[in-house]
Amino acid sequence: MDSTDLGALGPYDQFDGLAPLxxxxxxxxxxxxxxxxxxxRAVTPGGGRLTLESDAVHHRVTLDHLGCEAQTTExxxxxxxxxxxxxxxxxxxxGCTHPARHADDNVYRLFEVPLGALEPTAFVRMILAVELGDFGPGEKFARAAETVINSDR
Known part of the structure; x- marks a missing residue:
């Protein structure tokens, strides 16, 4: 474990190359x-910080990988x-009419999923799989969503 003092931001500790906490x-x-x-809010296996919130319409999942280059590959x-x-x-x-709420600056990511579309646990597990290098569940989800959208046209 390495500690870094960032002045006013305080000390950050890094464990085994993961994002500093x-x-x-x-x-x-x-x-x-x-x-x-x-x-x-929780720490993910890949060193990110994940926040799960729900409102009357959406599950909101926020994931940040501040300081973890392994999670920001193309x-x-x-x-x-x-x-x-x-x-x-x-x-x-x-039938949501809001603008897309996905932020992707390679460090901070925000996802919104309508209530009833997918259980938050399944959605979070897809994200954790990507963190750990398994792209299969996310690809399957994306393909299924594209198929449904294309069949509606």
């Missing part, structure tokens, strides 16, 4: 790729974009 983040729960997923960015497009397709099917 702020002192207040060290106590956050750790997600297991096959474990339960609930609302709130291959992973493309996989996250495809998952986001699949989620946006579900929004279209649900």
């Amino acid at each position: 702020h002192a207040r983040e060290r106590g956050m729960p750790r997600l297991h790729p096959y474990g339960p997923v609930g609302p709130g 291959e992973k960015n493309a996989a996250f974009r495809r998952i986001a497009r699949g989620a946006e397709a579900h929004c279209l099917l649900a």
Whole structure:
């Protein structure tokens, strides 16, 4: 474990090459790729921070990989974009009229999935699979969403 003091931001600790965690983040729960997923904030197996929130219409999943170059490769960015497009397709099917809410700056990602379209645990597991290098579940989800959208036309 290495510690870095970033002045006003405080100390960050890095474990085994994963994204550095702020002192207040060290106590956050750790997600297991096959474990339960609930609302709130947790550290992912790939070193990201994941926040799951729900409102009356959507599940909102925010994932950031601040300081973790292993999670910002072009291959992973493309996989996250495809998952986001699949989620946006579900929004279209649900009749949502909001603009797409996917942010992709290679570090901070935001996804929205309409309630009832996909259970949050399944969606989060897709994201965790990408973090760990398994692109299959996300590709399957994206292809299925494209098929449904194309059949509606």
